Amino acid sequence: MVLEIQKPRPVWQIMFSTHHTDVGYLYLTFGITFLFMGGVLALILRTHLFFPGQGVLISDSATFNRIFTVHGLTMLFLFALPVANGIGNILVPIMVRYKDMAYPKLNAIAFWMNPVGAALLWLGFPDTTWVSYAPYSVIRAPGPAADMFIFGLKILGISSILSSINFVVTIIKCKHPDLPLRRVPLFAWSMLTVSLMTIVAMPTYAAALIMMLTDRLGLSGFFNPFAGGDPIAYLHLFWFTFHPEVYIFLLPSIGMMYEIIPRFSRKPLYSQASGVFAFVMLGIIGFASWGHHMYSTGMDFTTKVVFMIGTLAAVPASGMHVFNFLATMWGGRIRFAAPMKFAVGGIALFFSAGAGGVLNSAMPLDFISHGTYWVVGHMHLFLIGTIGFGFVGMIYYMFPYITGRMYNEKWASAHFILMFWGTVQTFFTQHILGLEGMPRRVYDYPVEFTSWTILNQISSVGAWLIGTGFVIFLASLIYYSAKGKPANMDDPWGIGGKYYYPVAAKNPHGGRSGY
């Protein structure tokens, strides 16, 4: 899957390359590997919750906590960010018509920090939950796992700042002089937005991690209530970084849909300007809503209202994207090949997840749904429904260009049906489970609540469907990248027309990729 169409090169040459497509392939391989490792953890959790009772599959609650912690960390930092960076690495220099990223060595360094961070997270297997709220993470989370978590996230944070700097410089300073910034394709715009957001948001959490480390060592007491610190301060620092981070995960996926939808609708994009405007809007508004994660921490009413309005302000901008997609598809001769299926499925689930988000942001309702499975359902509907669908669609879209071979449309359809049905069944059900009061992150639930048992079982079956879909995905990626039919590199889906970007990437190692 990592491979591209050029003279077969040794794997080592790709691994030590600084060329943007090679680094992109490394990111993609890394991200997809961890998608499956995190997915296995998710299925273990869901299978464990199939029956009420302790020790159904996992023997003790501490192990359960460790598994869901690493599942969250893996999916966010080792799958979503690397895949977005990988696709960005491959496409952005081509989209701005430059020979490579602005700083190729920095690019490779930024990638190679990822395996180190991943090793720290996976070898430690911490039990802090991915948010690692103080005071547990400061005074009780056992080491060395929690310390390795701090260093792992630190390294991943530095890596994402470095790659963000690279994207910003590439797009703003290295784009072709004939290409005005407003005409830069929307996927590159999404990478520019999230890179700027990362540069603004990430240092806050980097500071919070250092504070947490010194707190754990007993040298300071920023978040340690027994040393006069304030755990709520950690929440503010955390969510100041990680609410924008939600958009950092989301926007590349929207950008990928902007790549896929016009092509398979056989129509030009409805409005470039509104897409650019909506990206920039979301990039700014993303910083105005971190407090909505903390309504129940005793903020005063005025502050809560400010954050509520800040959260709702993201709705018009998200709606602009959805209407842009719909207007592009309207009247087009749509070809529902796999990438388009995933993009359209992603739009539908984005809309559902967004509707749930509007409910969440309403303060009175948030007090009901806070800390319940509603939140789990809502967040996963975003993460799988929009981000996962966008990424998977984009991987199918780039598959022929990267491998020179075609995936099998029937298996891809099976994957889509299983994944779409499974996502709806798993995560819509979890919303209901949350309204019935099941708290999130629980190891066991009472057998007396029969409706919880039934809803958990529906949810677990849905998760197995998603899992089956991804087994098909993995098998397809491996089999068809080696044995698939050779693809027609100008028009792999037979939808007519030349590829959107006139300039293909020249790889200094010789040969020529589809990009």
Add this chain to the structure above:
Amino acid sequence: MSSNEHETRSYRTSSKRLGKMLAIIIGVQVVGGVIFFANYDYWNSYLPNAGKLQEQMMEKEEAASSAGAGTPSSTQGTFTGKEIDVSLKFVESPDFSKYGFNAPTGSPGSDPEIDANVGDKIVFSVTNGGKSFHAFAVTASTSGPGPAINGTTIGTADSPLKPGQGGTVSFIPASAGTYYYICAVPGHRELGMNGQIVVGGGGNSSSSIPAGTGGTAPANGNKESFSLAFEVSSDFSKYGFNGTGGAGTNPDITVHSGDTVTINVSNPSKVFHAFGIVTDPNDPSSLVWNASYKTADSPMKPGDSGSVTFVAGTPGLYHYICTVPGHAALGMDGHFIVEK
């Protein structure tokens, strides 16, 4: 179909290269897995320094609070003593910088101290004479708005007393110590709405006898003999001598200095015990006059019995306890009073 437009031939992925990449990925994961599972317990093995410091701090606090006059109980006791009527009024200073009961804190007459004994009934008649909302509670905690002792609240922080409203509530201390009557609205206690209730031992008030020093006295020839049985409740939650909390449990033993005392102990319970007379019931090693039978290391087995004879020393209040660690705290702690 425009594949002919390519100037160069397309080279496609080979299975060999794919296999190599897979081997690398799976190899890394297997090595990582071996490292991880071989050390599974290590990864979550120690507390952070901050946690260790916090545990030490908690231990110190516990030791400090148990070394005081007594540990305040968090529940109400039973009414055996006299009734004390107290009327209190919530007031604030005109600029709302100082709060208090009856007068803003710092002024004479504010937050009057209440003295009572265990078993006394303190009846609070409380009115809100101020301009803001308040709520009344009695608590054993030394800071913060609670937790309140059951049945001692008038209003809560969520539904407080409005100006002019009031109510009556009674509090019966269950054990000696210092309690506080406070305003339960967060912040008000810190501004001054915080009065002390000092509760003495009550009953025969043996706590008024000074603690014994453990000095010896010459035998005067008198002989006294007592019998004590180690008893444990069926759920092992309550321990005691001659009972587990009911009447007759831990009877006071009163002797005269210089008496030759024989104590016959028996262990009808299902737990190992050891007998000793100490100056501090929290410290089983503070034994006096060698007045011990068996030790925690080599205790009395269930069914054993035996006796110890000693000469009572200098006058004061001593404790006869089970010297097995923890048993005294669970209730095996009686007064051994030496009179002149």
